Amino acid sequence: MNIERRFKARYPLELKVRYHTFGKTSVISGEGRTVNLSSSGVLVASSDKVSDGARLKLTIEWPSLLNGTTPLQLVTFGRVVRSNESGFAVALEHYQFRTMKRRADLTVVAASSGAAMPMDSPRNAPAALSDRLLEAVSLVAKSSS
Numbered sequence: 001m002n003i004e005r006r007f008k009a010r011y012p013l014e015l016k017v018r019y020h021t022f023g024k025t026s027v028i029s030g031e032g033r034t035v036n037l038s039s040s041g042v043l044v045a046s047s048d049k050v051s052d053g054a055r056l057k058l059t060i061e062w063p064s065l066l067n068g069t070t071p072l073q074l075v076t077f078g079r080v081v082r083s084n085e086s087g088f089a090v091a092l093e094h095y096q097f098r099t100m101k102r103r104a105d106l107t108v109v110a111a112s113s114g115a116a117m118p119m120d121s122p123r124n125a126p127a128a129l130s131d132r133l134l135e136a137v138s139l140v141a142k143s144s145s
Contacts, residue, residue: 008038016061017044023055032087034060042076045087054080056090062097064136071100097136 013034020029032046042058050056055077062072076095080088 008040010036010038010041010043012036013063015063017042017058019044019046019050019056019058021050021054021056028054035087039092041078041081041089041091043087043089049085050080050083050088052080052083056080058090061100062136066097066099072097073100074098 013036015034015037016031017034018029018031021027028048028050030046030048032044032048035043035045037043037060042060044058056079058076058078060074060076062074064072066072074095075098076090076092078090078092078094081091082089
């Protein structure tokens with residue numbers, strides 16, 4: 001019998017992600033694709049072997065534009081909770097949206113809703129951030145289906 005232990009809904013989104021480890025372990029940097037994500041975790045498809053317990057910074061290219069013009073990225077910090085030959089899962093500890101400079105090779109797809117996602121400081125409202133991330137993930141998932 002398969003018992004679901006997750007408390008947050010996961011959304012199947014394939015987004016480009018860059019990551020690197022930090023701390024006392026050897027540094028691993030790479031790129032991959034998200035398989036799914038929620039407000040508390042992300043599953044990353046990658047050929048790199050990342051050890052369980054490793055601390056990571058992940059930068060995910062967000063498919064929505066802020067105010068319809070500015071590319072966004074989701075910057076997250078977390079810990080690897082499991083890994084295998086096809087990728088790894090990260091429990092998120094901290095995250096925030098940041099704006100990106102537009103690059104000539106950057107392809108960004110605006111969400112059909114066109115909703116801007118203003119973000120507060122994570123220290124001021126962690127519950128609100130979690131709700132906003134969940135709302136943003138839900139909007140992107142709906143617009144891509």
